[in-house]
Amino acid sequence: MFKFAKDRIVRWPVVVRVPTDGGTIKKQICQVDFLLLDDDGLKEMATSRTEDDALHKLAEHIRGWDESVADETGAPIAFSEQMRDALLKDPLFAKACALALMQASMGAPAKN
Numbered sequence: 001m002f003k004f005a006k007d008r009i010v011r012w013p014v015v016v017r018v019p020t021d022g023g024t025i026k027k028q029i030c031q032v033d034f035l036l037l038d039d040d041g042l043k044e045m046a047t048s049r050t051e052d053d054a055l056h057k058l059a060e061h062i063r064g065w066d067e068s069v070a071d072e073t074g075a076p077i078a079f080s081e082q083m084r085d086a087l088l089k090d091p092l093f094a095k096a097c098a099l100a101l102m103q104a105s106m107g108a109p110a111k112n
Helices: 039-046 051-061 081-087 091-106
Strands: 009-020 024-035 062-065
Touching: 009 091, 024 051, 024 091, 039 051, 039 091, 051 062, 051 081, 051 091
Parallel strands: none
Antiparallel strands: 009 024, 024 062
């Protein structure tokens, strides 16, 4: 049975692909809480005219994360709107979150 929910928040894996020495990529996975996009939101994200507009829309849909979001020492970073905005300035994290939000909102299986 499908249960309709006006606002649906899910914890979804975000795979951040981090460049390393030698031209390789290391996958770092964290768990982020997203308010899923509705059909109109999916269209808006897909057709955002500017990067700032897309980041603003993405920020509105990030509602938290678990201890898998950490600083360079491995200490967990507590969720706050200020920390969310700071992390979204990292293009690797922002791109990974945007992809994860789109996948979660469309019901695509998480890929690691």
